[in-house]
Amino acid sequence: MKDKPLVSILINNHNYAGFLPDAIDSALQQTYPHTEVIVVDDGSTDNSREIIASYGDKIIPLLKPNGGQVSAFNAGFAASRGDIICFLDADDLYLSKKVAEVVNALGDRQDLGWCFDRLKFVDVNLKDIADNKSIPDHYAGTVREYDLREKTKQGKPGKNFPYSSTSGISARRSLLQKILPIPEKDQSTLLNETFLIFPSLFLSKGVVVYKELGFYRIHGNNANATTKDKLRPARISILHAYWIREKFPSLYKYTNCLMGAGIGVCQANGGIEAQYQPLVQSYLSSVTLPEKLEIYVRAGLNFVKSKVLDTTSRSA
Numbered sequence: 001m002k003d004k005p006l007v008s009i010l011i012n013n014h015n016y017a018g019f020l021p022d023a024i025d026s027a028l029q030q031t032y033p034h035t036e037v038i039v040v041d042d043g044s045t046d047n048s049r050e051i052i053a054s055y056g057d058k059i060i061p062l063l064k065p066n067g068g069q070v071s072a073f074n075a076g077f078a079a080s081r082g083d084i085i086c087f088l089d090a091d092d093l094y095l096s097k098k099v100a101e102v103v104n105a106l107g108d109r110q111d112l113g114w115c116f117d118r119l120k121f122v123d124v125n126l127k128d129i130a131d132n133k134s135i136p137d138h139y140a141g142t143v144r145e146y147d148l149r150e151k152t153k154q155g156k157p158g159k160n161f162p163y164s165s166t167s168g169i170s171a172r173r174s175l176l177q178k179i180l181p182i183p184e185k186d187q188s189t190l191l192n193e194t195f196l197i198f199p200s201l202f203l204s205k206g207v208v209v210y211k212e213l214g215f216y217r218i219h220g221n222n223a224n225a226t227t228k229d230k231l232r233p234a235r236i237s238i239l240h241a242y243w244i245r246e247k248f249p250s251l252y253k254y255t256n257c258l259m260g261a262g263i264g265v266c267q268a269n270g271g272i273e274a275q276y277q278p279l280v281q282s283y284l285s286s287v288t289l290p291e292k293l294e295i296y297v298r299a300g301l302n303f304v305k306s307k308v309l310d311t312t313s314r315s316a
Contacts, residue, residue: 004033004034004103005034005082005083005084005103006034006035006036006081006082006083006084007032007034007035007036007082007083007084007085007086007099007102007103008035008036008038008076008080008081008082008084008085008086009027009030009035009036009037009038009086009088009094009099010038010040010072010073010076010077010080010085010086010087010088011023011024011027011037011038011039011040011076011088011089011090012040012042012069012072012073012076012087012088012089012090012166013039013040013041013042013044013048013052013072013090014041014042014043014044014048014066014069014072014090015044015045015046015048016044016046016048016090016091017044017046017047017048017051019090019091019092019093019217020039020048020051020052020090021051022093023088023089023090023091023092023093024037024039024051024052024055024059025093026088026093026094026095026096026098026214027059027088027094028055028058028059029096030094030096030097030098030099030100031096031097031099031100032099032100032103035082035099036060036080036081036082037058037059037060038059038060038062038076038079038080039052039055039059039060039061039062039090040062040064040072040075040076041061041062041063041064042064042065042066042067042068042069042071042072043064043065043066043067048090049063060079062075062076062079067184067189068184068188068189068190068191069166069191069192069193070182070183070184070188070191070192070195071184073087073180073182073196074180074181074182074184077176077180077181078181080173082173083172083173084102084103084106084170084171084172084173085170085171085172085173085176086098086099086102086169086170087166087167087169087170087193087196088166088167088214089165089166089167091217091219092119092165092166092167092214092215092216092217093167093214093215094167094213094214095212095213095214095215097213098117098213098214101117101209101211101213102115102117102170102209102213105143105207105209106170106172106207110172110174111204111205112145112172112204112205112206112207113171113172113174113175113200113203113204113205113206114169114170114171114172114175114200114201114204114206114207115170115171115206115207115208115209116162116163116164116168116169116170116197116206116207116208116209117164117168117170117208117209117211117212117213117214118135118162118164118168118208118209118210118211118212118213119164119165119167119168119212119213119214119215119216120212120214120215120216121215121216121218122215122216122217122218123217123218123219124217124218124219126215126217129218135210135211135212136210139210140210140211141210141211142210143207143208143209143210144207144208144210145205145206145207146161146201146205146206146207146208147205148161148201148202149201149202149203149204149205152198152201152202152251152254153202153250153251153253153254154253155251155253155254155256155257157198157201157254162208162210163197164193164197165193165216166192166193166196167214167216168213168214168216169193169196169197171196171200171206175200175203175204176196178199178203179195179196179199179200179203179247182195182243183243183246183247185243187239187275187276187279188239188243190232190235190236190239191236191239191240191243192236194236194240195240195243195244198240198244198251198254199244199247199248199251202248202250202251202254230265230269230306231265231266231269231270231273233265234261234262234263234264234265234266234269235262235266235273235276236262237258237259237261237262237265238258238259238262238263238266238272238276238279238280239276239279240255240258241255241256241258241259241262241283242255242259242279242280242282242283244258245283245286252287252291256287256291256294256295256298257298259280259283259284259295260294260295260296260297260298260299260301260302261298261299261302262280263280263295263299263302264298264299264300264301264302264303264304264305264306265302265303265306267299267303268302268303268306268307269306
């Protein structure tokens with residue numbers, strides 16, 4: 001590699017004071033030396049800000065009102081200087097070799113815009129969760145290149161592709177400049193790392209590092225990992241469908257799939273909530289008749305699937 005790029009580690013935090021020191025320490029203890037650590041506190045009401053202050057000039061603190069995870073992504077990226085950006089949720093942490101592995105995987109290939117790595121699922125005390133296997137044996141230890149641009153445009157990036165959570169996502173600045181900032185409207189607070197992942201797959205080739213380079217904590221406050229709210233995934237689907245199509249119209253086949261899924265699950269569980277109805281109506285009014293029919297068919301299939309799963313869970 002000709003030059004050693006600066007890597008920005010962006011930690012997003014909201015009321016995770018109990019985990020935050022582990023995340024910051026893991027970022028500061030990277031074997032790759034050319035890093036900056038930016039900690040974005042998204043309006044915490046616990047003692048997170050005191051913890052952040054205790055690190056002094058070892059980190060770059062950004063203290064902002066609560067606006068949701070993507071607002072923290074936006075703020076952290078705007079303050080960053082790195083050629084490569086690594087994202088880290090405050091309740092997770094990196095292995096010390098994480099950044100070095102990402103830099104080596106991307107190398108000098110400017111056509112590789114993103115890098116996803118695998119995370120080890122652990123409990124609150126970092127103990128392995130039994131029967132978790134995030135890497136197929138035949139891929140273990142490898143770095144594989146992917147070009148899913150056309151498949152993503154067609155709405156089918158691949159069921160077996162190893163999608164990552166926030167703490168396994170890294171990307172070049174040149175790619176993120178095309179994605180960020182993510183919309184920060186009143187209804188968009190549930191937007192999450194999906195807004196980083198699918199536009200990345202659409203815009204650039206990338207690599208997956210089939211090594212566990214961090215820890216993903218499973219605990220009582222993991223919104224997506226532990227929620228029993230059946231409508232939360234549907235809300236997220238509707239929001240991503242609307243806002244991704246707004247920013248990337250070419251991804252309409254993918255967003256139509258999301259919108260259909262979101263509508264179907266909502267209808268199976270009491271209907272579309274009032275605050276999301278304008279987004280759904282606006283979306284449907286902007287598509288062609290064949291697209292609208294496709295969305296309704298997909299909504300119907302997801303309605304039936306949701307009802308069947310509900311019946312199965314009740315009888316179990």
